[in-house]
Amino acid sequence: MEYQPGVCNIGPTQQRRRLFLGVGSLALAAVFVAAVVSFAWPQWSLILTVFPLYGAAMGGLQYRERFCIGFAGMGVFDVGGGTSEIQNEAALAADRKKAVKLNLKAVALGAAGTVAVYVGAAVLL
Known part of the structure; x- marks a missing residue:
């Protein structure tokens, strides 16, 4: 596997x-929802699932895309031979552009998941 600016900046180990x-x-989100239901906490507290659901989306997207937004922000990549610094400004810009897109997708997925959890709880409870 090789580094491709704006496309791939992590290898199999980092993907895992x-x-x-x-x-x-995702497991943390499920445990939190179970706690809200089990302990009869206020339904509005389900809004807090946005945080673990954002983390779940971020992890899944980074795995699928073979791209780490944190590495893009730091200007590094690791496709299997250890962490290396990005020297090319165009490559760094491409990575950061992709990082912004992935982060926006993760925010949208986390928010959509939270709405689904909240609405689902409203219907079932």
Whole structure:
């Protein structure tokens, strides 16, 4: 695997870390929803699921796209041979542009998931 500016900045090892982040965040969201239901907390508290759902979306998107927004922000990549600094300004700009797009997608997915959880709870409870 090789670094491709604005396309791919992480290899398989880093991808697995992002997948773990996504799955762990999704599990945290499920545990939180179960706690809200089990302990009869106010329904508005389900809005807080936006945070773990954003993390789940971020992890899943970074895994799927083979792209880390944090690495883009720091100006580095790691496709398997260790972390390397990006020297080319055009490559750095392409990575940062992709990072903004991925972050916006994750925010949208986290918000949509939160709305689904909130509406689902309103219907079922």
